[in-house]
Amino acid sequence: MKNHLVLLLILALFHACNTTGPTLPAPSHLRCNFQSDPKGLLPEAPFFTWWMESTTKNARQTYWQIQIATDPNFTSGNDKIIWDSDKQAAGREIQIPYDGPSLQPTSRYYWRVRLWDEAGNVSPFSEVAQWETGPGVWAGKWISDGSEPFIDRTEFFKDHPSPLFRKTFELTEKPEQARLYISGLGYYEAFLNGDKIGKAVLDPGWTDYGKHCLYNTYEITGMLQSGRNALGVMLGNGWYNPMPINHFGRWNLREILTIGQPKLIAELHLTYVDGRKEIILSDESWQHGESWILYNDVDPVYRKRPGRKIPIFFAVTARKYFSTTLLSTDSATYRYSER
Numbered sequence: 001m002k003n004h005l006v007l008l009l010i011l012a013l014f015h016a017c018n019t020t021g022p023t024l025p026a027p028s029h030l031r032c033n034f035q036s037d038p039k040g041l042l043p044e045a046p047f048f049t050w051w052m053e054s055t056t057k058n059a060r061q062t063y064w065q066i067q068i069a070t071d072p073n074f075t076s077g078n079d080k081i082i083w084d085s086d087k088q089a090a091g092r093e094i095q096i097p098y099d100g101p102s103l104q105p106t107s108r109y110y111w112r113v114r115l116w117d118e119a120g121n122v123s124p125f126s127e128v129a130q131w132e133t134g135p136g137v138w139a140g141k142w143i144s145d146g147s148e149p150f151i152d153r154t155e156f157f158k159d160h161p162s163p164l165f166r167k168t169f170e171l172t173e174k175p176e177q178a179r180l181y182i183s184g185l186g187y188y189e190a191f192l193n194g195d196k197i198g199k200a201v202l203d204p205g206w207t208d209y210g211k212h213c214l215y216n217t218y219e220i221t222g223m224l225q226s227g228r229n230a231l232g233v234m235l236g237n238g239w240y241n242p243m244p245i246n247h248f249g250r251w252n253l254r255e256i257l258t259i260g261q262p263k264l265i266a267e268l269h270l271t272y273v274d275g276r277k278e279i280i281l282s283d284e285s286w287q288h289g290e291s292w293i294l295y296n297d298v299d300p301v302y303r304k305r306p307g308r309k310i311p312i313f314f315a316v317t318a319r320k321y322f323s324t325t326l327l328s329t330d331s332a333t334y335r336y337s338e339r
Contacts, residue, residue: 024121025053027093027113030129040134040181040217041328043103047095050113050126063087063116068100072110072128082109087116105136106179106269134181134217134328135267140281141318144263145288149241156243161290163262165233169280174226175270183215183326184264186238186298192223192231204329206239210258212325215265224270231280235262236296243297253298265326284318 029051032038052061065087071080083100090096093115103109109132112125145163150156180197182190183204190197197218204214237243241262242253253259268280293304 024117024123026124027115027126028053032131037130039132041131043105043133043136045098047097049094059117061091061115062118063089066113068109068111103133105133108132140265140267141283142263142265143282143318144261147261153244159294162293163235163288164291165286165288167231167286169229171226176273177271178221178224179269180218180220181215182266183213184235186240187236188233190233212327214329215326216329233264234291239298
């Protein structure tokens with residue numbers, strides 16, 4: 001009888017040792033399109049990256065499993081888990097593409113991942129990360145001040161104030177969430193109620209504008225107020241409207257780039273506590289005037305008038321014929337630095 005008790009105790013200890021929790025730590029540094037919890041990504045084909053954590057020397061990943069849901073708690077009811085990759089055999093942990101059903105625009109998704117190592121140890125699921133998609137098909141219009149390119153070359157080097165655009169709107173209550181999706185050619189800076197939106201400068205980055213342009217996404221919920229609000233945008237020439245100068249004594253950018261007059265496109269998406277949604281678009285309801293910047297070019301060099309003159313605003317022109325594909329800005333941007 002005593003031997004039986006000892007045997008049972010040994011078996012119990014052996015079972016306990018083999019039913020302990022996973023020895024592999026959860027993955028860390030989750031990134032979607034190389035960003036931490038990004039906003040405004042294109043709905044098509046995001047990709048995922050993470051770090052494997054282990055205290056074991058020469059440990060390596062052999063399998064992974066990704067889950068994506070519309071609920072941060074990953075409840076399975078009501079199809080809230082929209083994609084489960086199941087256990088996939090791969091040592092790769094960089095740029096794993098999404099392979100689930102089509103994603104909805106201007107929506108938030110949550111994701112997590114777990115791993116297996118070469119010894120068969122399985123990690124717990126990582127902490128939950130998230131990302132938001134941007135507009136799919138843009139409803140906003142490209143708008144400009146209606147100006148036309150100069151015919152006389154000398155006109156380019158005279159003072160021509162950068163265009164300033166404004167849209168005023170009333171809010172009966174503050175929204176629970178506000179996202180501004182915006183692009184301005186060649187450069188832009190956006191303002192809300194007199195304050196600059198974000199810290200980036202010289203956005204958007206240069207692309208072949210005839211094929212695609214980059215847009216930015218801003219979280220501006222805290223900048224809005226009940227009552228009257230004013231959204232402003234100042235445009236610069238940048239690479240889209242360069243001076244007719246032969247760079248390196250050889251290339252005139254106006255002859256080799258896709259060029260045009262400065263223009264912008266924007267969508268402000270508002271979501272309220274009760275689920276209502278409102279979208280403020282760039283269209284003919286906006287106004288334009290002259291800014292205090294008198295001259296600017298590709299480089300961040302400009303002339304400006306002393307003091308700031310209150311502009312007189314006029315109706316804008318919608319540039320319906322401008323055709324390009326808008327892509328989310330995934331890369332780093334130039335920013336103001338404090339000195």
